[in-house]
Amino acid sequence: MDTALLIDTIRLTPVLMADPPLLNTQGVHQPYTPRLVVEVVTRSGASGVGETYGDGKYLELARPLAEALPGRSVSDVNGLFALADQVCGDSRAADERVDAGGLRGVQTAAKLRLSVVSAFEVACLDALGKALGLPVHALLGGKVRDSVEYSAYLFHRWAAHPEGGESDDWGAALDPAGVVAQARRFEREHGFGSFKLKGGVFEPDREIAAVLALAEAFPGRPLRLDPNGAWSVETALYAADRLEGVLEYLEDPVSGTGRMAEVAAGSGIPLATNMCVTTFSEVPEAFARDAVRIVLSDHHYWGGLYRTRELAAVCRTYGVGLSMHSNTHLGVSLAAMTHVAATVPGLKYACDSHYPWQAEDVITVRHTFRNGRLAVSDAPGLGVELDRDRLAVLHRRWLEDDGSMRDRDDAAAMRRAEPGWRTPAVPRW
Numbered sequence: 296m297d298t299a300l301l302i303d304t305i306r307l308t309p310v311l312m313a314d315p316p317l318l319n320t321q322g323v324h325q326p327y328t329p330r331l332v333v334e335v336v337t338r339s340g341a342s343g344v345g346e347t348y349g350d351g352k353y354l355e356l357a358r359p360l361a362e363a364l365p366g367r368s369v370s371d372v373n374g375l376f377a378l379a380d381q382v383c384g385d386s387r388a389a390d391e392r393v394d395a396g397g398l399r400g401v402q403t404a405a406k407l408r409l410s411v412v413s414a415f416e417v418a419c420l421d422a423l424g425k426a427l428g429l430p431v432h433a434l435l436g437g438k439v440r441d442s443v444e445y446s447a448y449l450f451h452r453w454a455a456h457p458e459g460g461e462s463d464d465w466g467a468a469l470d471p472a473g474v475v476a477q478a479r480r481f482e483r484e485h486g487f488g489s490f491k492l493k494g495g496v497f498e499p500d501r502e503i504a505a506v507l508a509l510a511e512a513f514p515g516r517p518l519r520l521d522p523n524g525a526w527s528v529e530t531a532l533y534a535a536d537r538l539e540g541v542l543e544y545l546e547d548p549v550s551g552t553g554r555m556a557e558v559a560a561g562s563g564i565p566l567a568t569n570m571c572v573t574t575f576s577e578v579p580e581a582f583a584r585d586a587v588r589i590v591l592s593d594h595h596y597w598g599g600l601y602r603t604r605e606l607a608a609v610c611r612t613y614g615v616g617l618s619m620h621s622n623t624h625l626g627v628s629l630a631a632m633t634h635v636a637a638t639v640p641g642l643k644y645a646c647d648s649h650y651p652w653q654a655e656d657v658i659t660v661r662h663t664f665r666n667g668r669l670a671v672s673d674a675p676g677l678g679v680e681l682d683r684d685r686l687a688v689l690h691r692r693w694l695e696d697d698g699s700m701r702d703r704d705d706a707a708a709m710r711r712a713e714p715g716w717r718t719p720a721v722p723r724w
């Protein structure tokens with residue numbers, strides 16, 4: 296065995312990264328969001344980095360996995376899954392119900408483990424790529440495109456957090472004109488050609504009006520609306536009727552595969568999801584019932600980059616499209632998404648990314664979108680380098696936090712502005 300590839304050291308660094316006051320159906324983003332940065336270093340000194348969700352329930356699983364890994368090879372990515380099953384145990388958070396945050400789909404023990412494994416998998420591939428002098432996309436079989444298209448991720452938002460947080464110059468966007476102004480700036484600064492609006496925040500007619508305003512401002516451009524499951528079937532069918540021919544797809548208008556299937560059967564608009572299909576076990580029912588036309592993969596939920604390619608093969612087999620979901624993330628995960636997206640044949644929908652909202656990062660050179668696309672790196676590994684000073688700053692923020700930001704809770708953040716706020720029951724409209 297080549298001992299050079301054996302893992303010598305693992306470092307777990309939880310961080311809090313600044314996040315603007317973006318609104319969704321649960322509430323509003325906290326001023327700071329937790330992420331976990333995972334580093335592996337091999338005996339020969341090759342290092343790799345990965346990233347995943349950083350709430351306590353993920354950290355709790357990452358620690359035993361980190362302890363068990365030294366001595367194993369960074370090339371043994373398949374072995375990570377069995378090892379995680381063996382050492383991580385079931386998180387106390389796993390309850391087989393929808394994630395407490397409500398926006399990440401089911402929260403099973405297996406999915407929580409996979410979300411943790413994904414960061415270790417990416418870190419191992421980064422280190423392996425550096426050791427072999429190969430980019431991560433080559434370890435996945437090779438890129439089939441040189442750049443990956445992303446869409447602008449538009450949010451209704453406040454100008455500032457009610458308490459604390461970093462400031463920015465975006466201002467508020469609380470009506471169709473504000474949404475269009477935001478989209479124009481995204482286009483100007485990053486060249487995005489397609490636009491997704493986060494919905495489920497205001498009454499459906501107000502959000503439909505925002506989409507129609509976008510269609511008028513950007514004729515012919517792909518548009519999406521994502522109410523995160525907040526609507527009833529009736530409301531979704533009404534919106535689908537108003538937006539047929541305007542939307543490229545409607546994302547999670549309702550909660551659950553059954554309701555998605557009803558909406559799909561009653562409207563001509565393709566439905567996409569990152570909520571009712573987030574694990575392989577949810578695929579058969581959703582595909583058999585024609586509930587979704589596009590699956591938005593999040594490589595964290597699905598267990599990493601190889602598993603994302605497996606999902607892509609399943610989707611291809613059933614004629615279902617694949618694109619990528621995003622949550623608040625750093626540049627490490629954006630690099631990982633870009634590598635895997637570069638290897639997936641027939642990726643015809645622009646991927647989501649929150650990255651333009653993230654002013655803070657832990658890599659030395661920020662990613663730059665050109666014409667809404669990211670170039671696929673051919674440098675060894677992921678092609679990013681950790682900025683240790685920035686990592687230390689964001690980690691210090693996590694250490695100094697009183698615990699209120701360490702678990703993302705958009706409803707709790709909303710209560711700072713509206714003390715009586717409760718996570719809305721679904722369907723909300």
Ligand SMILES: O=C([O-])C(=O)C[C@H](O)[C@@H](O)C(=O)[O-]
Nearest residue numbers: 319398521523569621622623
């Ligand atoms: O497409 C999605 O559903 C998301 O990106 C989920 C996120 O949590 C989003 O709603 C957000 O960041 O507020």
Ligand SMILES: [Mg+2]
Nearest residue numbers: 521546547569
């Ligand atoms: Mg979504």
